Amino acid sequence: MVGALQLASYRRFVMLFMDDLGHISQWSAIMAGSLAGTVATVVTYPTDVVKTRLIVQNRLEPSYKGILHAFYTIYHQEGFLALYRGVSLTVLGAIPFSAGSFFVYINLNKIWQEPSFRFSPLQNFINGCLAAGVAQTLSFPFETVKRKMQAQSPCLPHYGGVDIRFTGMVDCFRQTVKTKSVLGLWCGLTANLLKIVPYYGVMFSTFEFCKRVCLYRNGYIESPLSYKLIPGVDQSLQPQELQELKFLRRGNFEPPKPTLEN
Structure with a gap:
């Protein structure tokens, strides 16, 4: 779902940033990619919070019975904003x-x-895998802190089982570095790459x-x-214009009948 939203949003932003000739600069394409990622993340963020809570909860004394129960419990115990706890980190990442x-x-x-x-x-x-691998490595510290913020809750036993206690985003960064050094911000990167890299490889190859x-x-x-072009086809034409041109070339064009004027 996230990938579909991201690609759909990306195409929309690309169309927005294109010039009159249909060209787009690299920096505009990068901006379109950033905005697309932000849109997809914000729309699906509550489900990400619920997923994290279900993963980290105590299996012997579970706080949530399922997805819907988790949504209901988080909303009624912690408020609507709890479903977007850490969203600023997600947007930054x-x-x-x-x-x-x-x-x-x-x-x-x-x-x-x-x-x-x-x-x-x-x-x-391969291109999708390489792109995702580089990007995920660069942004993973935001992912680490985001997961900790999603999991921590005063309504859960042991504050959700988070390994550190913190009061906010900046404090979470500071406590993580203090406890586990700077490399602690990349803890779990390998496992995440095993999931993200093939996912983006399949997504990009399917998209193309x-x-x-x-x-x-x-x-x-x-x-x-293959991308072998059909000879004689004007690639600058829109699909509807191309179909109309083919229709005319087949000789199916009938001139409009003259109308009688009174």
Whole structure:
């Protein structure tokens, strides 16, 4: 769901930042990626809080019986804002993550030494993995502190089982570094990469393949398995304009019948 929202939002922001010729600068693309990540994160954040609470709760004395019960209990015991506890960290972390992933992704043509439209599905998968790996490593300290803020609650036994006690975002950073050193902010990175890296690899490769299918069905390329352009097709035309042009070329155009004037 997060990936779908992020890609849908990204396309919207790209359209917003495009110039009259349909071009977009790299920095505008990075900004679009950051905003898309922020939108997707804010919309789905309450479910992330509930997931964290269900994971860290005491299995012998569970505080929540399920997803709906967790939503209900958190809302009634701690208030609506508890479902967005740590969201500022998520937004701050989403900016470098989304910006980093899209920036790396759109510059990987320099590594392959060929234009991005010639990438195979395997290359797109590798690109997504590399982009997510770099971005996740850069933004992981925000993820670490966010999870601690989500889990801690005075309404739970032992404050939710968090290994440190803190009063806010800055104090959580400080206590984590004080207790576990700076590297403590990257604790659990390996396990997270094992989840995030293939996820983004599949997401980006699927996204690019769906683009090719759409281009193929609209008559721009010869096959969805490649970006080989159909000869004689003006690639600057919109799909509807291209279909109208094909209709005219087939000789199906009928001139409007003259009307009789009184």
